[in-house]
Every structure is written in structure tokens, then in C-alpha cells.
Amino acid sequence: MSKYVKELVTRDLKRRLDGVTDAVTVTCSGMDAITTNELRGELEAKNINMMVVKNSLARRATEGSSIAPAFEGTSGQIAVLWGAEDFVSLVKEVVRLDKDSAKYGKFVAVGGAMDGEGLDQDAVKAISKWPSREEQLSMLMGQILGPGANLSAAMLGPGRMLNSQIKKKGEGDEE
Template identity: 30%
Template sequence: MNRTEKEQVIGELHEKMAKAKAAIVAEPKGLDVATVTELRKKLRDSKVEYRVVKNTLAARAAKGTTLEPLAEKFVGPTAIVMSYDDVVTPAKLLVDFMKDRENFAIRTAVVEGKVIDAKGVQALAKLPGLQELRGQIAAMIAQPATKLVRMIGTPGQQLARVLGARREQLETQK
């Protein structure tokens, strides 16, 4: 890789790091191509980027971004997982991926500008994701409206039952 290619990679990485709401630094030792391809597909489907980087280029690209504190963690085989929307999704996916593999480890992460360790990433993975939170909020908003409709309809239903019972009573008297 010549100097201009390196500068281009650093510039591209810097832009992505500046936009990232969450970034997780992982250590992908000894993973085969099929396994990495499977992980990349899962991450891509969730709009999360997985990238294996050269440590020196990543450290230079991180300067001036919220990911700058991670520069010291760029040692050995390094992969960066960046999310631009949801901060919980990449943590959930990586923690799930790690369950079956001993040779994949999370080193550290930056979430919304705050550095967290591997245990923090695992704790983050237990939280509900953005879509789950949206669903919960929608259910909470709809719940009072549903109760109101039920309460408004109840007297009418009761009146209909009384009238129906009265009609049956009159028909049986005939």
C-alpha cells in the first residue's frame, strides 16, 4: 500500500469514525472466511459496519473523533464494528456471536462518546434495542386510547344486553 492509498484509507476511516454513534474494538483471532462472512452479513443486515483495520492507520484515523481514546487498544489483530444509528444492536450481535467462539473477544468500545470495557458492552447487549424501544413506546401510547374506547363502549354494550334480555323475556311471555 503506497502513501496515497494509506492517506485515502485514513480519510475514509476518519469520516466513518466521526459519524459513528458506537464503535466496538474486537479481536478476531483465527476466524475462517466463512465465519467472518456470516458475521459481516448479520451486521450488514442490521446496518452495522465491520472492518478489519491496520492498527497504525486506525489510530491515525481516530485522531480528532470520539473514538480517539480507543487508539491505544489498536494492538494485534483488530476489527472495528461501527454503528451510525442504534448503539445496542452491534453489542447484541457481537455478544451473541462470541457465545460460540473462544477466539473472538471484545476489547473495548465507545458509545455516544463514552469509553466502556468488554463487560460494559455485554451489559449494553442486555438492553432493548432501538426498534424494541419504539415498539414499547407505541404500545404505551396506544394503551390509554384502547382503554378509553373500551370504557366508552361499555355502557352501550350493557344497555344492549339489558334490551336483549328484555326482548327475550317479552318473547317468552307471548
Template identity: 35%
Template sequence: MSKFVKELLQQDFEQRIVNDQIDSFLIVNTKGLSGNENNRLRGELKAKGIKLLVVRNSLFRKALANRGMDAARALFEGPCTLAYGGDSVVDIAKEMSDWVKKIKNLEIRGAYVDGSALDGKGAESLAQMPTRTELLGQGVMRILSPGARVAGAIAGPGGVIAGCVKTLADADKEAA
């Protein structure tokens, strides 16, 4: 590959980092996947907003360095495919962990999250973390649960008293 083509490819990688707002990603090894497996993987991930990009390591390392993402440079050894997009890197890790179980040749190599690089095991542990949506749901539940308990405590005795008054009123009507 000529120097000019390499520079164009590096610039394309840098533009993708900026345009697609790639700040966190997973690195997987797709070597050994059949064409059908690769197409099925890409199609189903695309439906979930996750993109796969096969990169040339030396050029992508330079693009990362130019974008201030030096910590991720060490992750790019051997055949690498970048998985990015989705709601968060945790969503990507969960999806890729599911795919690793389905396709034996697929391997999670590492991840880049919030300015730090994770090895393969660290990247796989991301799949065990709650997603952003799950965290928001847990937060809302924790905010609303004390109020629900207070409302239940207030309504509980009031309901009992109202039931007693109604029973007395019904008894007076029957007696009359």
C-alpha cells in the same frame, strides 16, 4: 510500510468515519478465526447492515484524534476489528454477543458510544439493553394503553346496558 502509504491509509480511515457516519462502534478481536468462520461472520453481519473493518491501530488512533473521538483511542490495543453500521450500537452488540457464543475465538473488546469508551464488559452489557425499535414500541404501548383502558371502561358498561335492552326487546317480541 512507507510514510506515504500510511498517510493514505489514515486518510481512508478518516473518510470512512465521515462517509459511513461512524459515531458509535464495537471493537472485537477476530484473531484466531478460520477463513470459513470469518467469511460466514462477515456475510451474515453484512446481510444485517453491519460492517467489519480490520484497522491498523496507530493509524486509526490518529484518524480518531483528527475527528474529535479521542476517548476511543485507548480501546485500540492488539489486533482490532471495528464493527459498525446497523440500526444502533445495541444491535451490533446483540449480534456480536450471539456470534461470541458460536465462535470461541471471537472476543468483544470494547465500544465507543456517544463520545465515551466502554471496556469489554461494558460493551457486552449493551447487548442486554433494548434496541431503538423495542424502545419505540414500548413508548407507543405506554402512550396507547391509557386510552385503551378508558375506551374499555366506557364500552364495558354500555355493552352491558345494550345487552339488557336487547334482552328486554326480545322478551317483548316473544310475548307479543
């Protein structure tokens, strides 16, 4: 590849990855076209972008960016994935696809970058066990609403007891 072509490809990669702060890298070399197309469709349905790049060109394009550490120590052709609702959701989907060896056997999570720090394969799997943004919001709402519900129950409890006693007394007089 000539120097001019490399510069054009690098500029295009830089433009496409502009604004991407967190990404996961995977290897998917050797997958046939039909399987790759199915994989891309499945990822697109979850708002995840996938781009297969040459490792050295990706390093040149991301030099100085927050996702540059994702390409350190990698070799050959690599796919970069970014997007989804949040980074944890992206990682969960990548690890799920990595485990689905029957369908996507050659799809293997290699690493990534989060907040400017490089991630290895083990770190990616550890992040997949974190709660996603949606799960964190539901836990936060439970913590916010929990004390109010307890207070409400404590305040209404004696009133309900008094109400039931008055009702019993009223039913006893009718007979």
C-alpha cells in the same frame, strides 16, 4: 511500513470512518478465511460494517473523532464494527456472535465507543441488555395507546350492559 504508506492508509481509514459516531471493537485474529467470510456475510445481512485495522493506524485516523476512545488501551490487530439499525442492535449482534464460541471462537468483543465515551468489555455486555430501538418504540406505543384503550373500555362498558339488558327484555317479550 514507510511513513508515506502509513499516511495513505490513515487517510483511507479516516475517509471510511467519516460520519461513524458509535462503534464496537473486537478481536478476531486467528480465524481462517472461510470463517471470516461467513462472519462478514452474516454481519452484512444485518447492515453491519466490519473493518480489520492495525490499532496504531486506527488511533491516528480517528484522533479527535467521537470513536477515538474505542481504540484506547487496545493493542495489535483489531476489527471495528459499525452500522445496524441502532447502536444497541449492533451491540446485541456482536455479543451474540461473541457467545457463539463454537462457530466464531476467536471473535471477542473488546470495547467500543458510544457518544464519544469509551466502553470496556463489561459495558458492551451491559448495553446488549438494553432494549433496541424497535423494542423502545413498541413500549412507547403501548404507553401512548394504553390510557385510550382503558378510557374506551370504561365508556363502552355501561353501554354494553344496557344493550344486553334491553336485548334480554326484548327476547322475553317475544315468548
